[in-house]
Amino acid sequence: MNHDFGKVKEGSKAMHEFLFSNTGNAGLILTNISPSCSCSLADWLKDTLKTGGNGIIKIVFNSQGRQGIFHKCFVVQSNAKKNVLVLKIKGEVVQRIEYTPFGKERYILNPTLKQSPKYTDQVYDVED
Numbered sequence: 001m002n003h004d005f006g007k008v009k010e011g012s013k014a015m016h017e018f019l020f021s022n023t024g025n026a027g028l029i030l031t032n033i034s035p036s037c038s039c040s041l042a043d044w045l046k047d048t049l050k051t052g053g054n055g056i057i058k059i060v061f062n063s064q065g066r067q068g069i070f071h072k073c074f075v076v077q078s079n080a081k082k083n084v085l086v087l088k089i090k091g092e093v094v095q096r097i098e099y100t101p102f103g104k105e106r107y108i109l110n111p112t113l114k115q116s117p118k119y120t121d122q123v124y125d126v127e128d
Contacts, residue, residue: 005091008063018057018087022049029079033057036073039066040089063093
């Protein structure tokens with residue numbers, strides 16, 4: 001299961017909910033979910049999910065202090081026959097430009113800059 005956040009504003013928290021179903025013939029227990037980075041968290045129902053039931057795994061990526069393209073994994077462990085599943089998220093954290101000539105918040109797609117520029121030709125609007 002994969003999710004692409006697209007462009008994420010630096011400093012924001014991006015959230016996605018992975019939906020799943022218990023298609024087995026016994027109760028499903030998610031025993032652990034391990035993110036690949038401390039910048040990400042996972043939350044899930046710790047109770048047994050009955051056969052035919054649906055569940056949600058909520059993933060949160062904190063973009064604070066991060067710039068550029070990111071790829072993160074979450075290892076899901078359970079009591080299912082295939083007891084390990086990997087969830088993947090990706091996206092691009094875009095840096096905020098401090099100078100807003102038209103009073104509109106703008107972002108740049110150049111994560112290699114060490115300081116905030118006063119102006120750039122490559123300005124992109126990022127939708128909320």
